[in-house]
Amino acid sequence: PRAIKLADYRPPAYLVEDVKLTFRLDPKATRVLSAIRFRRNPEGDGGPLRLDGEGLRLIRAAIDGAEVTPKVLPEELEIEAPDDFLWECEVEIAPEDNTALEGLYMSKGMYCTQCEAQGFRKITYYPDRPDVMAPFEVRVESDLPVLLSNGDKVETGEGYAVWRDPWKKPAYLFALVAGELIEVRDSFTTSEGRHVALSIWVRKGDETRCDYAMDSLKRSMKWDEEAYGRAYDLDQFSIVAVDDFNMGAMENKALNIFNARYVLASPETATDADYARIESIVAHEYFHNWTGNRITCRDWFQLCLKEGLTVFRDQIFSGDERSHAVKRIEEVHQLRARQFREDAGPLAHPVRPTSYIEINNFYTATVYEKGAEIIGMLRTLIGPEAYRKGTDLYFDRHDGQACTIEDWLQVFEDVTGRDLSQFALWYHQAGTPRVTVSHRIEAGTLVLSFRQEVPATPGQPTKQPMLIPIAVGAIGRDGTEVLPTQIVELTEAEQEAPFEIGADDAVPSVLRNFSAPVILTQEMSAEDRALLLAHDTDPFNKWEAGRQLAKTALLRMVTDGAEPDAAYLDALEPVLTDDRLDPSFRALVLGLPSDDDMAQTLADANSTPDPEAIAAARRRMSEAMARRLEAPLAELYDRLRIEGPYSPDAESAGKRSLRNAALSLLTKIDGGERARTQFAAADNMTDEVAALSALVRNGRGDDEAQAFHDRWKDDRLVMDKWFTLQVVNAPGASGAAVADRLTQHEAFDWKNPNRFRSVIGALGANHAAFHAADGSGYRLVADWLIRLDPLNPQTTARMTTMFETWTRYDADRRALAQEALERIAGAEGLSRDTSEMVTRILG
Ligand code: DPP
Numbered sequence: 001p002r003a004i005k006l007a008d009y010r011p012p013a014y015l016v017e018d019v020k021l022t023f024r025l026d027p028k029a030t031r032v033l034s035a036i037r038f039r040r041n042p043e044g045d046g047g048p049l050r051l052d053g054e055g056l057r058l059i060r061a062a063i064d065g066a067e068v069t070p071k072v073l074p075e076e077l078e079i080e081a082p083d084d085f086l087w088e089c090e091v092e093i094a095p096e097d098n099t100a101l102e103g104l105y106m107s108k109g110m111y112c113t114q115c116e117a118q119g120f121r122k123i124t125y126y127p128d129r130p131d132v133m134a135p136f137e138v139r140v141e142s143d144l145p146v147l148l149s150n151g152d153k154v155e156t157g158e159g160y161a162v163w164r165d166p167w168k169k170p171a172y173l174f175a176l177v178a179g180e181l182i183e184v185r186d187s188f189t190t191s192e193g194r195h196v197a198l199s200i201w202v203r204k205g206d207e208t209r210c211d212y213a214m215d216s217l218k219r220s221m222k223w224d225e226e227a228y229g230r231a232y233d234l235d236q237f238s239i240v241a242v243d244d245f246n247m248g249a250m251e252n253k254a255l256n257i258f259n260a261r262y263v264l265a266s267p268e269t270a271t272d273a274d275y276a277r278i279e280s281i282v283a284h285e286y287f288h289n290w291t292g293n294r295i296t297c298r299d300w301f302q303l304c305l306k307e308g309l310t311v312f313r314d315q316i317f318s319g320d321e322r323s324h325a326v327k328r329i330e331e332v333h334q335l336r337a338r339q340f341r342e343d344a345g346p347l348a349h350p351v352r353p354t355s356y357i358e359i360n361n362f363y364t365a366t367v368y369e370k371g372a373e374i375i376g377m378l379r380t381l382i383g384p385e386a387y388r389k390g391t392d393l394y395f396d397r398h399d400g401q402a403c404t405i406e407d408w409l410q411v412f413e414d415v416t417g418r419d420l421s422q423f424a425l426w427y428h429q430a431g432t433p434r435v436t437v438s439h440r441i442e443a444g445t446l447v448l449s450f451r452q453e454v455p456a457t458p459g460q461p462t463k464q465p466m467l468i469p470i471a472v473g474a475i476g477r478d479g480t481e482v483l484p485t486q487i488v489e490l491t492e493a494e495q496e497a498p499f500e501i502g503a504d505d506a507v508p509s510v511l512r513n514f515s516a517p518v519i520l521t522q523e524m525s526a527e528d529r530a531l532l533l534a535h536d537t538d539p540f541n542k543w544e545a546g547r548q549l550a551k552t553a554l555l556r557m558v559t560d561g562a563e564p565d566a567a568y569l570d571a572l573e574p575v576l577t578d579d580r581l582d583p584s585f586r587a588l589v590l591g592l593p594s595d596d597d598m599a600q601t602l603a604d605a606n607s608t609p610d611p612e613a614i615a616a617a618r619r620r621m622s623e624a625m626a627r628r629l630e631a632p633l634a635e636l637y638d639r640l641r642i643e644g645p646y647s648p649d650a651e652s653a654g655k656r657s658l659r660n661a662a663l664s665l666l667t668k669i670d671g672g673e674r675a676r677t678q679f680a681a682a683d684n685m686t687d688e689v690a691a692l693s694a695l696v697r698n699g700r701g702d703d704e705a706q707a708f709h710d711r712w713k714d715d716r717l718v719m720d721k722w723f724t725l726q727v728v729n730a731p732g733a734s735g736a737a738v739a740d741r742l743t744q745h746e747a748f749d750w751k752n753p754n755r756f757r758s759v760i761g762a763l764g765a766n767h768a769a770f771h772a773a774d775g776s777g778y779r780l781v782a783d784w785l786i787r788l789d790p791l792n793p794q795t796t797a798r799m800t801t802m803f804e805t806w807t808r809y810d811a812d813r814r815a816l817a818q819e820a821l822e823r824i825a826g827a828e829g830l831s832r833d834t835s836e837m838v839t840r841i842l843g
């Protein structure tokens, strides 16, 4: 397969004036009739009309009413055409046979679509590229009661409905839904006085679980008006929940389609984490209405233009709704776990890639999360007011256009007069920058010395120094802040920054609030870290100090067989018992770095990680924490019990998270008594799952797992949790056997992406199990990926990333992983998606 290159971008030969579609729905033989007005693009190359199309049966085609016979190739159609004409075409497709879940497909009797990035070409012939934007009118014909498409409904009658979307949009934002759906209704009046009907469409029985998504939607609409001055622009906005969905959700204009797990929630069935994710994903997709839909991407290399920005927007929204400090720690935790890992391995790529074989493989942590970090750094560098001026200008200047990263950066250059060319390297250079800092204090001046280096990544052997905003402060020996937060702009490979602190001793607090996505190396004594853990005014660095202490202690346990560090355990107690601190923050401080994080840290230090030794060290450390902190943990566990009905608000969720963190530790030493009691009495899924997970982790949860199964066997979303938690928490290397056994369970519907991920994907989250010395984890995952690929290439390809760290490990494991990867690579008829991924991972 051919690589697509950014450098080869050419404007489209034809533009589309408007689109009329008619769908005659049928599971095996849906007819799609299109009437499209084309006009030659003066900026195009003057070539013939070329339309993308895949797996379509062409019934007939006409130009200005005269039947034509185009040249039909497997992935496109070509024909000589006049400069301005009406294209009419009829094709047949079979949604029921569409197991790839791209284009028009069926999920439990319901028709739905997923067109990003290139699914529309599986629906009809079209210039399926984001820089071709047009208004759509869609007529859906079917006996099903609910027929939906983008925009506002303009006509409806027996067996049909007509929808019109007046806003120009690219085909990837097209959507259609038809089925027996229940509507949950609400409304919102915009700041411009527009009355918007809001609907969430679900399957019967799910209508009681939509309140939180609806509430999140209304809060998002209001927030975007206040934070960005963006109001909604149609009279109708819908969300549809679908059980079979490859991704999280999709921002189709006025008709968002969601993986059901990110819509449906009730206290009995959803955890606090589920509620928080629903809130952020509803917001994310809604925010795309302006950042993605009204202004879209010129080509798919610019994906971060809409995704990085929209992730940044949903992050700040969630922080505003909950707690910025806690949210930031969670974001960084995710960033390190997913994006740093990606950036450190064979799949590293720039936030704006320059080449791809299958664009679906670039919906990555780098494009999304690092893309969001870039926006955050930009705002830090220019300040919130200039940032808002810049986004206002962006919306003014580019509304209705398909844009590039250059367009985005230009508005900020224009409002600030700043040259952002060095900053732009964040989009072009892959790899996580390493920043090393040391300090000295001379006559009341703190001098920080920085060094930066960006490691080589595939295709990019050498790098230039980046513009890195580093937030710094300092804490005096007595615990008071002697330097409030300042921003240092690193631009050179080596650089010094002096600060008057009026003291001769202080501990610098560097990279506050994680102001840049870098790996920071700072030699620091355990005493100094303990001082920051106790006194840093920056909540992120307060947490980070504890994490660094934990990491150092764990590393010594793994490499030197040391005992759990008593000083670390001592330093935890005052934080744990400080009731002025947010309970959810304290819960995060109790969390140890993940096994995968420890493995990467060892690999970075050129040492070979031993998954069993890492898991054993963590277990011993947790047990030591439980013993050392037993009294305060038990006290908190009793005191934080919430009386009265469940509420998903941040404060209650914070109490539950600290209480359940305490439970997790106490279960190591109390024989499982508290967890069993909590499990039996729980009136909400957060407490139920926490108790069961704690038991399973300690090999004590068999009866409870069975009880959970019997209670929830008819609830698909809760059953996903049941599968996942058994795999993730399986002790030692037993996880692969547990996963293998679960794949034989009658409820393991492997063709459903959520269920597949709940077992096979979950194994990737159990480090010791996936990397079991006998290769059983690698083999099991390879077997299942080979099985899924012919049906669903996109989900298969995504899950190959479980292997992206394979070169970190010892020769025996490497050989086993390579064997598994080569077996996937050699599978007959392997999809383009999976083939590209496996090739890159093998290197
Ligand atoms: N554009 C979609 C999203 O990120 C892709 N899943 O919201």
Ligand code: ZN
Pocket: 284, 288, 306, 307, 310
């Ligand atoms: Zn998005």
